[in-house]
Amino acid sequence: MKHLLRLEEFAMFILGVFMFGLLGFEWWWFLVLILIPDIGMLGYLFGNTTGAIGYNLFHHKGMAIVIYFLGMYLSFPLVQLAGVILFSHSAMDRVFGYGLKYDKGFKYTHLGEIGKK
Numbered sequence: 001m002k003h004l005l006r007l008e009e010f011a012m013f014i015l016g017v018f019m020f021g022l023l024g025f026e027w028w029w030f031l032v033l034i035l036i037p038d039i040g041m042l043g044y045l046f047g048n049t050t051g052a053i054g055y056n057l058f059h060h061k062g063m064a065i066v067i068y069f070l071g072m073y074l075s076f077p078l079v080q081l082a083g084v085i086l087f088s089h090s091a092m093d094r095v096f097g098y099g100l101k102y103d104k105g106f107k108y109t110h111l112g113e114i115g116k117k
C-alpha cells in the first residue's frame with residue numbers, strides 16, 4: 001500500500017508540473033520556487049504545535065487547490081502559480097514520506113512516523 005500511495009503522489013506531482021507548464025512561466029521559476037513552501041517549518045522554532053500548524057498550512061493540497069482556483073477566478077496568474085507550487089511541493093514531499101504533521105513533533109505524520117521502517 002505504501003508504494004501505491006507514493007505512486008499516486010508522484011502522479012499528482014506530474015499533474016502539478018503539467019499545470020505549471022500551462023501557466024506560461026519560464027521553467028526555471030519552477031525549480032526556484034518548488035522548495036519555498038518549506039518555509040512553513042519555521043514554526044517549529046516556536047514549538048511543536050505552532051510548527052505543525054505552520055507546516056500543514058503550507059503543505060495542505062486542499063489549500064493549494066483553493067489558492068489555484070482563486071487565481072483562476074481573479075485572472076491572476078501569480079496566485080495560480082502559488083497554488084501550483086504548493087500542490088506540487090506537497091505531492092513531492094509525500095512521495096518521500098513527509099506527510100501532514102501532528103503536534104507531537106516533526107517526525108509524526110499522517111503517513112506514519114518519519115524514519116521508522
